[in-house]
Amino acid sequence: MLHEFDPEALSYVDDIYLTDDEILQHLRRVSRIVVGFADIGYKFNFKKSKIAFLSVIFLGYELSSEGKSLAPHFLEKCALLQPPNTVRKLQSLLGFLNFGRTYIPDYATRIKPLYELIRPNFSSTFWTIEHTHILRELQSDLLAVKHLHTRDNKTHLVIRVIPGAVGFTYVTFNEAETVPIAYKSHLYSAAEQRFAQTEKIRTAVQMAVIKERPLAQGQRIVVSPVPALEAVTKASVPNSKALHPRWIQWATSLTATDVDYVFDPKL
Known part of the structure; x- marks a missing residue:
């Protein structure tokens, strides 16, 4: 319902968050939301509201023009x-x-x-x-820590994958930005611990894409730095431990039309 009044506003339960660079535009958006809900019988508690502040606490984080900080x-x-x-x-x-x-x-x-x-x-x-x-x-x-950036749904989502021995980290960015959106990490399962390094990379890449696809919000996903995975097969990996169904999953994931896999350490 909120998005009928303002497609860009964020909500959680009964809290609404929106941000703008210009004060008059911000107040117009607030007014449109307030009037829209009033027309269908809802009222706002303005004593608990913060309107036109430089920063606010939302879901336990401090949000400002710099990004998202720990409160x-x-x-x-x-x-x-x-x-x-x-x-x-x-x-x-x-x-x-x-x-x-x-x-x-x-x-x-x-x-x-x-x-x-x-x-x-x-x-x-x-x-x-x-x-x-x-x-x-x-x-x-x-x-x-200083701050993380929030997602800009007008840009591609960049995922930088960093595989390790017992787990992996991946970092999400808005395209052309250097401040991350978030660091995410995951431990390999007991079976995945035995995988060859190439198989661990593929595990990390696939999981990162699956988990972060909603964050892309319809924009393309760019995953880096990963080797040319299309040419890798189970037979070509020495000491391969992953079962054939896992390899089929990996091959299928590479056909996704919304993801680009690139080998660019700068991303």
Whole structure:
């Protein structure tokens, strides 16, 4: 319904967010939305609304012309994080860190040792100096981040894939921008851990495209830097471990008409 009044506005439950470079255009859009909902019997709580602000807090993030930043209250809590001494506190800590995961490269691999501690009988004796080191590094990274960009649906979506030994990271960008939209990471399954490196790359590329296709919002997706995957077959990969159905999935994904695969380390 909101998009009938303003196709570019964002919403979550009963919150609406819209942004403009010019104040009069912004106020016209706000007026159109308010009048549109009033005509069908809805009212806005203007005491809780923020109109024509340079930045706002939306879904736990601070949004401004620079992009999307972690909200001040999140950073204040982050600065006070301490090692947990109960399983409930451990789970709470992991949930808190997960909120900022899109700001941290290779998050899934780095957080893995802390997740391995989850067990009913967890106590502070399971927590070691190494775990504290991991926590402090993640904490430091979150406190140091500036901002991420939001998606510009008028440009191509660029996905940069960075495969690793036990998992992979991919970074999303608006075309021609250097500030990321988000960092995403994933651990390989036990079966995928045994894959040849080429198979791991194909796993990473396919998953990144599937997960980020909605973010492209109808624009083309450019994936880089990947080798010429079309020429790669199961028979051509030494020590291939992936089963034939997986290879069929990979071959099918390469026929998608909305994705370009390029080998360009600069992207």
